Amino acid sequence: MVYSVSTLSSSLRLTDYLIDHRARLDKAVIENASEKHADIGLALGSQTGLTTSFRTEHSQLVSQLDTNRQLVTRLDVMETALDNVHTNGSEFRSNLIALKQNSESLKTASGLARTELGKLTNALNSNVGGVYVFGGVNTGTSPVRDFEYESDPLDPTDPLGPEEAIKDAFNTHFSLTIGLDTDEAAIKALSAADWEGFLDSSAFNNVFDANWTPTWSSATDPDKKMTATIGNGVTTVGSGSANEEAFKSMAKGYSMIAVFGGLDIQKDAEALIADRAIDNLNQATGKVIDLEANTGAIKANVERTNTDIEAKKDVLNLRINDLENVDPNRAAVELSMAQTQLETTYAITAKIQNLNIMKYL
Template sequence: MVYSVSTLSSSLRLSDYLIDQRARLDKAVIENASKKHADMGLTLGAQTGAAASFRSEFYQLESQLDTNRQLVTRLDVMDTALDNMHNSASTFRSDLIALKSNSNNLKTASNLAYTELDKLTNSLNTNVSGVYVFGGINTGTAPAADFQFKSPGAPVPLGPEEQIEKVFNDYFMHGIDDPATASIPASGDPLGKDWETFLESPAFKDIFDADWTTHWSSATDEKMTSTIENGVTTTGSGSANEKAFGELAEGLSIVAVFGKLELNVEAEKFITDRAVNSLNGGVDKTIAIEAQNGAIKTNVERTNSDVIAKRDVLNVRINDLENVDENRAAVELSLAQTQLEATYAITAKIKDLNILKYL
């Protein structure tokens, strides 16, 4: 039997072999560069679904970590703001007590109180990337109004200072700057026209309580919640409507608005004491909020540690399935390059064959 091989059949066979070698080289290049299988479905077979499931869960955990880190940032900012509020109020309270024994020094404290009210407003309006951390669920709007805001008229509510002056005028039936203000007794007036009765009146107390959201705050009582892991949520924002802030504002406002007036000595002492009492309550409650905020932050950070551990375990399992042996990949790349070069060389020699050379 005689076998014959034509130039055409040899060329076609070499072309097919060349295509195979080129594909092998491409696969080796991809695996050597990415350190992963070039064709996951072909290599993993039935395990492809498991790899896809692991990777999906891995990305979910990564997304959860990003969300939790943003939450920790907000909590850190809230911590700083709360710390500033209670430290500023504590310092002002100490100064107020020191000034108490000196007549007419309440006017000095009044100027300081306006500054402290600005600090309180700025702290309550703290934001992170446009998210107001004390806005409740209304995180897109600065929650605290400026103390000296002047209302343009209905339906815009009066600013805090305007409302305090209005309540004073309505209660005592004369303007706050009227000379009669100097004769208002600290307490004991049979008609209740004294400082003690006024400062305990619903009209005045409501400015810092029931009517807080009318004149001071646009925040909601409801706070934003964040999911920190599957099935676990936690508080993700604060609220400017906390009673602590109302008490701080009351203590500072009493000194700011009434401390600048011409008052008798007993009235000055009474107003100072009342302001100190309000600040005491406000400082204690602010510290309690700060402690609660710290506990939430600790819980989120603990959860983050658990999520990181789960993510790392998944990453190991994914790598076991998808990664190639780097040494083996390098050897295969070298072999593929050598064989492809040899195939090119053989192909070139075959193309040079000519029957005329042998006739």
């Protein structure tokens, strides 16, 4: 029996070999470079769904970590702000106690109190990436207005600023205007009992209580803060509120000195105002420390959750690598073999194409 092979059939067969070896080389190049299966579905078969599920969960954990780290940053800023508030309050209280026995003590402290009110405002307007951390739910705008803010008299919807409101309360209670030359003598004549009645009045106290919003703050109340999901079904507080009683007491202590400390009043009235300011600063400092401790506890909880998420992410990453990764040594050998086979096929193809029947006639 005689077998015959045509040039056409040989060429077609070699073309198939070239295509097959080229595909094997491409696959080997990808696996050698990435150290992963070139075709996950083909390599894993029924386990493809498993690795897809692992990757989805891994991505969710990565996203959760990013969210939690942003929350930790906000909590760090809150801690720093609260630490500054309580430190500044403690130092001013100590200075005020030392100044009490000196003549002109409140006049000296008045300017300092205004500076501290500015620091308090700046602390409560702290923000991270445009998120105001003491805004409660309203984190998109700065929550606290400047102490010396002046409202627009032509705009009935614009409430009095903090200092304006305090002076207005004084005027309402005594029918006297701070800063008006003709009322200076009457203000100086006010006794300590008169001042005590004013400091206990609703007109004055509402500036720091019922009228805190919107006179001072646009933040939502402490029971309405931003929440954040830090884990599967786990949520925590994600912001503070400028409407905490601690800040109201702090502002009250500073404001009494800032506004009334600059007035020419009787010594026993000065002592009364100083004592009331010190009492408010004492209360405020303790409450701010409590807020700082609570914020630290929340941050610690988030960081513990992040540690757990990191561990889960690492386990999932190991499982994904077990399924998807190839042995780098085997990948290198297969690449070398694929290159050799392709080069051999090219060489044979070239020899066959050079065959010519005329050479044998």
